[in-house]
Structures are given as C-alpha cells and as structure tokens.
Amino acid sequence: MSNETTIHHETVHTHHEHGHHDHGHHDHAHHEHKQHFFTKYVFSQDHKIISRQFLITGIFWAIVGGLMSVFFRLQLGFPEETFKVLSFFLGDWAPKGKLDPEMYYGLITIHGTVLVFFVLTAGLSGTFSNFLIPLQIGARDMASPFLNMLSYWFFAIAGLVMFCSLFVSTGPASGGWTTYPPLSALKEASMGSGIGMDLWLVSMALFVVSSLLGGLNYIVTILNMRTKGMSMTRMPLTIWAFLFTAVLGVLSFPVLLSAAVLLLFDRHAGTSFYLSEIYVAGKALPNVGGSPILYQHLFWFLGHPEVYIIMLPAMGMASEILSTHSRKPIFGYMAMVLSLIGITVLAFLVWAHHMFVTGMSPFLGGVFVLLTLLIAIPSAVKVFNWLTTIFRGNIRFTVPMLFAIGFVSLFISGGLTGLFLGNSALDIHLHDTYFVIAHFHIVMGISAFFGMFAGVYHWFPKMYGRFMNNTLGYIHFFITFVGSYVIFWPMHYEGVAGMPRRYYDFSSWQSFHQFTELNKMISVAAIIVFFGQLIFVFNYFVSIWKGRKVTTLNPWNANSLEWTTPIHPGHGNWDGPIPEVHRWAYDYKDNGEGGDFVPQHIPLKEGEESH
C-alpha cells in the first residue's frame, strides 16, 4: 500500500509541482483557499491539526482538573476556614465558603478521572502519537485520517458529557476515580451515585471508543506505512513507545468498557454482577450472588496498563530529547526497545497488586508480588540507559532538556516507592494511605507531565513554526520541579504513619491530626504550582502568535524525519517525495563537515557502516 494513495488526493496533488524546499518560506497557503475553516481546523483529517486539538483539549482539562485540586487542597490544608472562591465556583456545594463533603468527593473523583484519562492519556498519547507517528516514520498521514478525526471527536464528546456531569443537581460521580461498586452502583449510597455516575460511565464508554479508534490507527500506521528504509530498528524510540502504548490501550480498554456496561446493568436493569447481600437506606436489596471484587479485577485489568499507557509515551519522548540535546546517541537502543516490550507484557500481569487487601487468595497475591517486582528490572534498565546517554554528552540546557532531566529524576523517585507498594506485606499497611498518593502522583502524574512538557517545548517549533519563550519555560520548569517534590515528598511520611487517602478532614483523628501544619504547607505549595502551570498555558498560547519564528528547518539539529518537512508542513507533510531513510535515528557523530549529527535521510557515505 503506497502512502500516496491513502491520503485525500485533494490535499496532496498540489504538492508535486513544488519539489523539495529547504527553507520554510513555502507554506500551506496554496491549499488554504480550498479548505473551509471547518474542514481545516474543526473537522480536520490532518494528523497535525488533530494532535493540536488533542493537546489544547488536554490543556483545558488539565486546568479544570488542576483547579479542582486547588479546591480540595484548600479544604485539606485549612479545614477550619472558609473561602469565598469556593462558593464563587461551587455555589451551594460550598455554602458560605465551606466545601461540602459530597462535593469534596466529587472533586477528587473528577480530578483523578480527567487527569488520568483526558489529560495524560488523550492529551499526551493522543497529541504526540498523532503528531509524531506520520512525521517520524515518513508517512503523509495516519492509515485512516477519517477514523483519526472520529477519535478526537469521540474524545471531545466524552469530555462534554463529563463536563455536563459537573452541573447536575446531585453532583458528579463521587466514588473515587476507580468508582468501585456497590458505592457507585447504588444511588442510595451516595449522591454522586445518581445521574452523575451514569454520565461518568457514558463518558468513559465514549472515551474507550476514542482510544480504540486512535490506537488501532497508530498500530496500523506504524506497521504498514513506514517510508522506504525505515526498518523497525531504525525507528526513533518515541515511535516504539507509541506502538506499545497503542497495543496496551487496544487490549485493555475494552475490558474497562465491559466493566462500565455491567455496572450500568446493575444500576438500571436489576442485575447482580457486582451486588450481593446489601442493606442500604433501611431496606435489604434483593441482589445476591454478585461480587464487587469482579469489578475491581475488570477495572484494574485496564487500570494498571493505563499507568503504562501514560508512562510509555513520556519515556519515549524523554529518550529522544535526552539524546538530541546531549548531542549523543541514545545508549542501549535495543535494550530500550526490549525493556518497552518487557514493560508492555508485564503490564498485563500485575493488575491485582491494587487488590492485595480485598481478601484475595494469598497464593494469588504472591504471584502478583513476583510479577510486579519484575517490572522494576526493565524500568531500572531504562534509567541506567538514560544516565549513560547523558554521560560524556555535550548537553544543551534547553527547556525540553530540563524537563527530560526532571522526568528521569521523578521517575526514579516515584518508581522506587513502587517497590514498597508492590510487595504485598508492606502494601497491607501502606495501601490507600498518602504513601500511595505520593507514589503515583510522582511516578505517573508529575513525571508523565514532565515528559509531556518536554515534548511540547521540543516539538512546538514543528507544530507552529515558532518557539515558546525560553525564560518563561525555565521559570515554569523550576517552579514545577521544586514544587512537585515539596508537595509530594512529605506525603510519603504521612502514608507511613498510616494517614488514609480520600479523607475530607483529619481533625477528629488522634493518629493523624499532628500533620495539620504540614497539610497547610502542602496546600500552599500546590496552589503555587497550579499558578506556575498557568505560566505554561500563557506561554503556549501567546507563542502560537507571538513566539520567535523558526528560521531553519531543523532548529534542534535533530536526526529524525519530522525536521525534514517544511517549517509549516501542509497536509501531506512533505512537498516532494517522502525522504528515504538510510540510518538509525540516533546518528549523533562526526559528519565529516564539522557537524555533530547525521539525519536519517542522509545516505551512507562510502565505507560508512550503518549502526
């Protein structure tokens, strides 16, 4: 299947007469007149536009989710005080500025859901898989641009449904982002388990559709549409990461859908998949024989791979960025690929480590301990390879490089605490305490965010033909890096002391109330970091129109193919034929002319051996 035939001819045929342009003055103006605003920017089938749609929608949700964390941190840090800002945003859910517990639980639930799914899945993998797969493997677009467009729009509708759920009279879903039944199944058990929960389930179902459409497209595109010479082992590690991310999503998201469908049945059709022997609101329910633990198995069969769906793209981009800005080949390319494979396989075999204290068979628990701790091995290999990549490099401290270094630091810190939680005998005590909060926020929240920020700063010039402002980028980095540690490091101690997560107020607890001052400090830090993120948002949007213009095709002197496209690539990416690839993506070496890199499309010189 040729790449040329898979794209809509209306956008491609105009390119042929232009030939290859080395400088970017040529842009896509020549087909702008053909495309209406709606087909170009709204219902676009161009993977580059779709990726920006994912990113901007992701930014929107990150602000919403972040603001929610500010609200509940106000409650956690200052349980005695009232805040006008709460009643301004939340109305009757915060009467006289005091957050209602129902809404507190609604906020933590939606905060978790939107950050995990809408920001760190759609906003991260959706953005960069879309943007980079065709550009880095040398394809004109995705295998199916139309399904790709649908993928975004299903995501947008999923978001819309979730957003609506914030405004229903009984409040949004409030059973935690895991929404365990029976709490989430019985509207008598909690206000958030009313219509808010239905909307949550519908939104998730739509999101699964979006994720599947996207994921299948990514896999097919990577396997079938690589340009001539782009063998699998010449692909940048970003592409390997996106491939396995998509595989994880395609194999695990359907299980979440089944969990959601069964839960809908339990809620409305009188079935008992998850319900048994329940007495609630003064009456005994007729349901017997179901198991709430079944839901947890189904949920975590997605839920754990989901962690890697979030992490792998960040790992891939960090690899690419560390190598490029260290001016040195990535160390252990094959080991990096093998560890990605190892993580992908193991990701499916560890889900029940979230369920050590559900009363599961101790033998089964033992198996999951073993498999869980195995993941430490490929993860450690990756860290050592990153360290060796920057070893003896020639490091340019660009903003993306700083975020990539921060990513490695956070990944180490958060990954190591996984060794505590993955070991069931320790998890008994640490389960559902602040130790867990600290662990997963650092390892898959903040560090994935760092991978994402690194990616945005690095590929912004390719997305918009302009740079983001460096000074603001550096300020953003230092606030976020220092702030993240200040917020989450002390939480490990709270967790070791047994302080449970998802508590609205600790003041009546003899065992946990000594952390009042600390919680205040954490809340203040969280609020500062939140405003620090607005610097990024500001920088992003201002730079789209006002940023310093990119004047060379390859501003970072990188090797991968996206930097051979015009500064403003049109739909179809390359004006002339797609370049042929002759070498791997990390040929940072003496090019014989005083340069320190040889891009992938440069043919091998006589006598030169390919990597």
Next chain:
Amino acid sequence: MSGLLLILLVSLIFVVLYQVSRSSELLVRIKGEEEFDLKRNRLLSYSMLAMLVAMMGGIYACHRYMMPLMGPEAASDHGKTYDFMFVVTLAVTGIVFFITQFLLFWFAFKYQRTGEKIPYNFTHSTKLEMVWTAIPAVTMAVLVAIGLKSWFHMTSAAPKGAMQIEMVGKQFNWISRYPGADGVLGRRNYTLINDNDNLLGLDWNDKKNMDDIIIPNGELRLIKDKPVELIIGSRDVIHDVGLSHFRMKMDAVPGITTRLWFTPTITTKEMIAKTGNPDFVYEVSCDQMCGKGHYSMRAVVIVETQAEHDAWLQSQQSYYQQNHAATNPAAPATTDSVKKITMN
C-alpha cells in the same frame, strides 16, 4: 476585596513575567545567540548542582521535621515483621535513589555543552547492560523472598485459640460483635437487618447468637499477647478495617467474609506511657472510599490485659437480652446517612 487584590497581584506577576521574558529574548538578539546560549548554558549547569544540593538538603530537613510526628512503634507481631521489611526496602531503594539522583545531576553538570564537540560514540555495551540487568534482578529476588515469607505468614490461618471478633462496616460507622460465653459467633442474614433491634441481622433461630455481644460503635477490645482474628463484613458498600498501629488492613466487602489476624503486643496503657501522650488511642480507620462520611468512620481499639478484658466482658449484656427484655426498648439507632437518604 482581598479576592480582588489577589487577582490583581496574580495578573501583575504575569505582566512582569511577560515583560521579563520579552526583554530576555531581545537581549539574545542584541548579544548574539551563540554567546548568550553558552553563557546561559553555564548558568543552568550550575542549577543542576543547586538542585542536587537543594534536594538533599530538603530531604534532610523534611526528615528532621517529620520523624517526631510519626506514629509510635508497631503494636503487633505482624507489625514488627512489617517494620523490619520496611527498613530493608528503604535501605535498598535509598541506596539506588542517592546513587542515581547524584549521577543524573552530576552528569548533567559535568557534561554541559562547551561548544562544538565530536560526540562520544558509546551506543551500547553488552557487559555493562548485563551487569545492570542482573543487579536489580538479584535485588528483586531478595525483596520478593522476604516479602512473600512475611505475606504468607500474615495471611495464614489464624492460630488455634485465637479470639474471634466480628467487625462489620456500614455507612458510616463500625459495629463489632463478640461471641459471648460459648465462644462462637452465630449465623446472620442480611435480610434480617433492622436498625432498631437487629443491627447485624442475627438469626435468632441460631442459639449461638443468644449470648453474642454487639458494640454499636465498633469498639474493639483486644487482649495483649493473645492472637485475635477479625471476621470482617459489610452491610452496604466496601469499607476497610485499617489498623495502622498494628500495620494491618483488610477490606470489608458486602457478600463476602474476609479475615485478618494479628497479636497485639502493647496495651493501650503501656502505649500511653511509652508515647507520653495521655490522649493516645488505637484507632480503626476506614481505608476504602465509602461515601460522604468516609473520613469520619472511626472506631477505637483498646488493648488490655486478660483480667481487664474478663471484667469488661462480665459487665456486658448480650444483644438479645438488650433488645428482647420487655423492660428495655431499644433506642432507634438511626444514623446521619440514613436520615439524609430518606429525606431525599
């Protein structure tokens, strides 16, 4: 008013930031990019060292501040196993943490760009990669071995002669049940639950229920050095019996009976003396999100001597007597949550 000021302040900061960032970009153009880049690169390389130092200093300060606030020593034998394992894991991860963080920031500082340079060609090394795959593998094997040994011990069947107490969760409190003189908990059936006179749905056809004692606030009375097995259930949604001082935890799942056992080793009175805190009390926290009152789902554990326990047991009336003696009509135990829901 203060809100308005805050908004003004924040917008002001943004304006300042914007101006600073714009002027810095102008500066680049005036000074020439290459020279400016090198200068900035040097400055940022020092920030790598600064971050390393700040991180280590921060960890030390945090540790100094937090340690006095941590809970007392583990109050059960399982807890001692846990504490040992925790220290081993902390040592292993601590060593890895300090080495890798140090290398990360040190390399970043040391290998800063100093101008054009031929890249050092180091793309792989089988020997090195074998070593650093093998070391984590062996370490993991050790951690898994210690972990599984403890895990299988903690989750084994309770020792014979362990005292049995049932702990049942509901929105939003715990209910505990003691087997009474016969030492056996009778059958219960959720359809018989009634908030007025049968909190747990005891089946009165089962004679073993007649002497069972129910404590509606979930108080747990344990005996020092005597193993206790908790039989855990839930009336409505999933709860979790969290016993942080004993380092134990187990979900309470409707429709399923779960169990945990441990041996308390320090009485409440001894712990008060040890901690010097007259208010010290062992607490049961609900550790599984269960609804709006989740954070208030608290019960108290009292660890006492056998003699104290016997005396307490003597003073208790069985739940049957409490509710079926004609002179003693039970007080309706309507909780906040039930009220709220019936109002809706």
